[in-house]
Each structure stands twice: as C-alpha cells, then as structure tokens.
Amino acid sequence: MQAPNVTHFIVDQPDMIRHLLSKCPEIHDREGKGKIIPVTCKFGEQTWWDEIKAKGFDPNKRTVFITEGLTMYLEESEVQELYEQIYKLSVPGCWVLGD
Numbered sequence: 001m002q003a004p005n006v007t008h009f010i011v012d013q014p015d016m017i018r019h020l021l022s023k024c025p026e027i028h029d030r031e032g033k034g035k036i037i038p039v040t041c042k043f044g045e046q047t048w049w050d051e052i053k054a055k056g057f058d059p060n061k062r063t064v065f066i067t068e069g070l071t072m073y074l075e076e077s078e079v080q081e082l083y084e085q086i087y088k089l090s091v092p093g094c095w096v097l098g099d
Helices: 014-023 048-054 076-088
Strands: 007-012 035-040 064-066 095-097
Touching (some): 007 048, 014 035
C-alpha cells in the first residue's frame, strides 16, 4: 500500500514474524509509503491487543481488522474473545474482514 498515512500492524507468532522479516526486509524501509509494524505475540501467553497498543496502535482511529487464516486454529471461546477485543478497539467506521 502506498498511502503515507496508513499504518499496518502485522500480528503473528514470533517465528512467523522472523520469517516475514527475513523474506521482506524492505518492511523497515518504507519512507513515504506508510508504516508496517510487525508485532510478535505468543498467543496463549500474551494478548495481541496489549502488544499492538504497546507498538503504537491508536484505538481512536478507524481500523480495518483482518483475521485471515486465524480463526480456524482457535477454540470457540478464543474466537469470541478475539471479536470482543476487536469490538473494544473499534470506533465508528471500523471494518472486520476474515475467512
């Protein structure tokens, strides 16, 4: 994405973030193209919502949450918690996309 005012938070397990950064080192060199912020999270041990806030996520801004390739690995209670947290982090105009 080329929008300079857009920030992308990519949340995943530490090994997946390391792999992403090894294959896409340009993530850190995006001057004028918007920020991509990799966020590592040990699911089950850490809470992704605390991790993104610690990396600068602003819950007062409109957000598109993409849960692609995630919910199939979660228990029903975890899926419910995921969407409850997204709701808490959302303001009018937010979107949620997933499979």
